[in-house]
Amino acid sequence: MNAPDDRQALRAQLRARRRAVAARERIAAAEAVGRSLGELADFLTDTRVGGYWAVDGELSLHAILPGLRERGQRYHLPVVHADRRLRFAEWTAGTAVVPNRYGIPEPQAGEADLLAPHKLDLVLVPLLGFDRAGNRLGYGGGWYDRSFAWLRERDEPGDTLLVGVAHSAQELERIEPQPWDVRLDYVATERELIDCWPEKAP
Ligand SMILES: Nc1nc2c(c(=O)[nH]1)N(C=O)[C@@H](CNc1ccc(C(=O)N[C@@H](CCC(=O)O)C(=O)O)cc1)CN2
Numbered sequence: 001m002n003a004p005d006d007r008q009a010l011r012a013q014l015r016a017r018r019r020a021v022a023a024r025e026r027i028a029a030a031e032a033v034g035r036s037l038g039e040l041a042d043f044l045t046d047t048r049v050g051g052y053w054a055v056d057g058e059l060s061l062h063a064i065l066p067g068l069r070e071r072g073q074r075y076h077l078p079v080v081h082a083d084r085r086l087r088f089a090e091w092t093a094g095t096a097v098v099p100n101r102y103g104i105p106e107p108q109a110g111e112a113d114l115l116a117p118h119k120l121d122l123v124l125v126p127l128l129g130f131d132r133a134g135n136r137l138g139y140g141g142g143w144y145d146r147s148f149a150w151l152r153e154r155d156e157p158g159d160t161l162l163v164g165v166a167h168s169a170q171e172l173e174r175i176e177p178q179p180w181d182v183r184l185d186y187v188a189t190e191r192e193l194i195d196c197w198p199e200k201a202p
């Protein structure tokens with residue numbers, strides 16, 4: 001069910017499903033996802049955290065921002081780059097943003113203020129679909145796969161933790177991984193924190 005054509009059909013279906021989450025549920029999820037993330041010690045202590053500016057039904061991260069700030073953690077948004085790898089720029093309330101070519105707001109940062117993906121300690125990753133093994137379906141641009149490709153070879157969580165964030169309605173039974181896909185370490189939903197590598201040593 002995961003041949004390329006099927007992946008396209010699946011994306012359309014998942015987009016529709018994500019958009020169909022009712023407003024009340026969407027708001028409750030944005031408020032609840034912080035509790036799931038809070039079960040992960042790294043989320044409470046890591047210095048450099050990457051996130052996203054939610055669009056198109058993505059689970060909004062705004063409710064976790066005050067906590068990050070109080071704990072002295074720094075929050076960064078993805079910036080798309082011509083080499084099709086993401087950079088990350090710090091964002092605080094008041095940072096000017098401009099729409100990128102997909103219409104998603106990103107900080108207006110100079111080259112010197114952009115961080116390469118490996119500089120982040122933990123990245124909250126947007127997605128269309130996920131499974132419990134940490135396989136993920138994105139928009140098909142390969143941005144996260146390309147940007148975090150070095151993590152693919154790992155057989156245990158790497159230096160940069162990848163944490164998918166999604167509505168529980170976006171869970172799929174199984175996503176057939178592609179050779180370039182980078183697995184998530186955790187997925188946080190409004191209901192739970194899913195450890196995608198339960199077999200790893202404690
Ligand atoms: N909020 C948010 N920010 C993000 C992402 C994301 O998924 N969500 N990204 C995650 O990668 C990166 C941007 N990548 C994106 C890739 C494709 C599309 C998109 O809507 N594509 C259209 C086709 C547009 C086109 O080809 O010009 C589509 O799929 O219909 C958006 C963002 C970085 N920032």
Ligand SMILES: Nc1ncnc2c1ncn2[C@@H]1O[C@H](COP(=O)(O)OP(=O)(O)OP(=O)(O)O)[C@@H](O)[C@H]1O
Pocket residue numbers: 136137138139140141142143144145146149178180181
């Ligand atoms: N490390 C890589 N090097 C070169 N191309 C890559 C790499 N990773 C992914 N790609 C390319 O990106 C395209 C999209 O990949 P895929 O369908 O897995 O996207 P996605 O995971 O849904 O998107 P995203 O990561 O942007 O959310 C693929 O056609 C693939 O060839």
